Amino acid sequence: MNSKRSALLIGATGLVGAYVKEEILQNSDYAHLTTFVRNDTNKMHPKLTEVKIDFENMSVYKEHFKVDDLFICLGTTKKKAGTKERFRKVDYDYVVEAARLAKENGVTKIAVVSAIGADENSRFFYNQVKGEMEQAVSAVGITATYFFRPSLLLGDRNEFRLGERVGEVLGTAMQPLLRGKLQKYRSVHGQTVAKAMVRFLKDGRDGVHIVESNLIAKIGDL
Numbered sequence: 001m002n003s004k005r006s007a008l009l010i011g012a013t014g015l016v017g018a019y020v021k022e023e024i025l026q027n028s029d030y031a032h033l034t035t036f037v038r039n040d041t042n043k044m045h046p047k048l049t050e051v052k053i054d055f056e057n058m059s060v061y062k063e064h065f066k067v068d069d070l071f072i073c074l075g076t077t078k079k080k081a082g083t084k085e086r087f088r089k090v091d092y093d094y095v096v097e098a099a100r101l102a103k104e105n106g107v108t109k110i111a112v113v114s115a116i117g118a119d120e121n122s123r124f125f126y127n128q129v130k131g132e133m134e135q136a137v138s139a140v141g142i143t144a145t146y147f148f149r150p151s152l153l154l155g156d157r158n159e160f161r162l163g164e165r166v167g168e169v170l171g172t173a174m175q176p177l178l179r180g181k182l183q184k185y186r187s188v189h190g191q192t193v194a195k196a197m198v199r200f201l202k203d204g205r206d207g208v209h210i211v212e213s214n215l216i217a218k219i220g221d222l
Contacts, residue, residue, distance in 0.1 A: 001060065004028075004029060004030060004031035005029055005030050005031065005067075005068040005069060006030065006031060006033070006034075006067040006068050006069070007024055007030055007032070007033050007034070007068065007070070007071060008033075008034045008035075008036070008064060008065060008067045008069075008070050008071070008102075009021055009024065009033060009034070009035045009036070009071045009073065009105075010035075010036045010071070010072050010073065010074055010098050011036075011071075011072060011073030011074040011075065011113070012035035012036070012037055012041075012050075012073070012093075013037060013038075013039075013041060014073050014074070014171070015153055015155050015156075015189075015190040015196060016073045016113050016150075016153065016155075016193050016194055017071075017073030017074075017113075018190075019155070019190050019191040019193070019194035019195075020071050020073055020194040020197060020198065021033065021035060021043075021048075022194070023191075023194045023195055023197075023198045024047075024071075024198060025045050025047050025048060027198060028200060030047065032047055032048075032049070032067075032093070033047050033049070034046065034048075034051060034064050034067065035048045035049070035050050035051065036051055036053045036055075036058075036061070036064070037050055037051070037052055037053070038052070038053075038055070039052065040052055051064055055090075055094050057096050058098060058101060059097070059101060062101050062104070062215060064106065065098075065101045065102050065104070065105040065107060066105045066106070067105075067107060068107070068108070068109065069107065069109045069110070069111070069201050070098065070102045070107050070109070070110045070111070070142075071110075071111050071197060071201075072094055072095050072098055072099070072110070072111070072112045072113065073113045074090055074113075075090070075091055075092055075097075075115075076090045076091060077111060078125070078126065084125060086126075086192050087126075087129065088129055091129050091130065091133060092129050092132060092133045092136070095112060095137060096133060096136045096137055097132050097144060098134075098139070099112075099137045099140045100140055102140075102142060103140045103142050106148070107142060108142065108143040108144060109143065109144045109146075109201045109204045110137070110142045110143075110145050110146065110199040110201075111146045111148065111200065111201050112133075112137060112146065112147050112196075113148050113150065113193070114130050114133065114134055114147045114148060114149050115127065115130045115149055115150070116149045116150065116151045116212060116213060117130075117149075118130035118131040118133075118134055118147070118149055119131040119132075120135055120184045122131045126153075134147050134210075135158070136182065138152055138208045138213060142204060143155065143204075143206050143210045144201070144204040144206050144207065144209075145166070145207070145209065146151065146197070146200050146201065146209045146211060147208075147209070147210050147211065148193060148196065148197055148211045148216060149210060149211065149212045149213070150188045150193050150212075150213050150216055151186060151187055151188060151212075151213040152187035152188075153187070153188065153189075153190050153193070154187050154188065154189045154190065155189050155190035155191060157207045177216070178188040178196075186213050186214065186217065186221075187213075188213045188216050188217050191220075192217055192220035192221055193216055193220060194220070195219075195220040195221075196215075196216045196217075196219045196220035199219050199220070200219065
């Protein structure tokens with residue numbers, strides 16, 4: 001009997017998603033990985049099935065949700081999205097719809113990239129949307145639900161973002177000052193986040209769990 005797992009990854013071309021893809025492909029616990037992408041990446045691997053989809057009609061691809069684990073690494077910025085409505089569609093609508101389809105297909109473990117400061121009552125739009133997303137996904141009722149709230153993300157991006165590059169430099173310089181309760185504000189590498197996501201889903205304790213940067217770093221660097 002084959003006990004190896006299967007996974008679906010949504011958001012495989014972003015900073016964290018790209019690292020998650022490589023982690024799963026290299027992990028012997030997984031026999032197969034499906035990724036949803038807007039554009040073909042031409043990545044070839046015996047474990048990998050890449051599916052080009054229309055995110056506006058995700059339910060059309062519901063058969064691909066028949067997996068053990070779901071990893072959601074979707075996310076944009078208000079600047080890149082152009083409007084608040086478009087930002088909300090990517091960071092809330094698509095994520096919640098994916099969780100709903102996963103639940104319908106029997107997925108029992110889900111890992112979602114959120115953000116530090118996620119709070120549905122926040123006066124900051126970005127944090128408010130992330131908080132509302134966490135509430136909505138939690139309400140779907142998947143057995144083991146993990147939200148990862150990294151602080152500033154480090155790593156190689158597909159595009160240059162001046163603000164984030166400056167933030168990386170400043171964040172790295174301030175690392176020694178962020179101690180105790182402030183450790184959750186330490187920057188963390190995208191690969192470390194990916195490793196933590198895969199490790200936590202392997203354990204897969206039931207319930208809803210919030211994982212912030214300090215714990216992400218601790219588990220991801222093991």
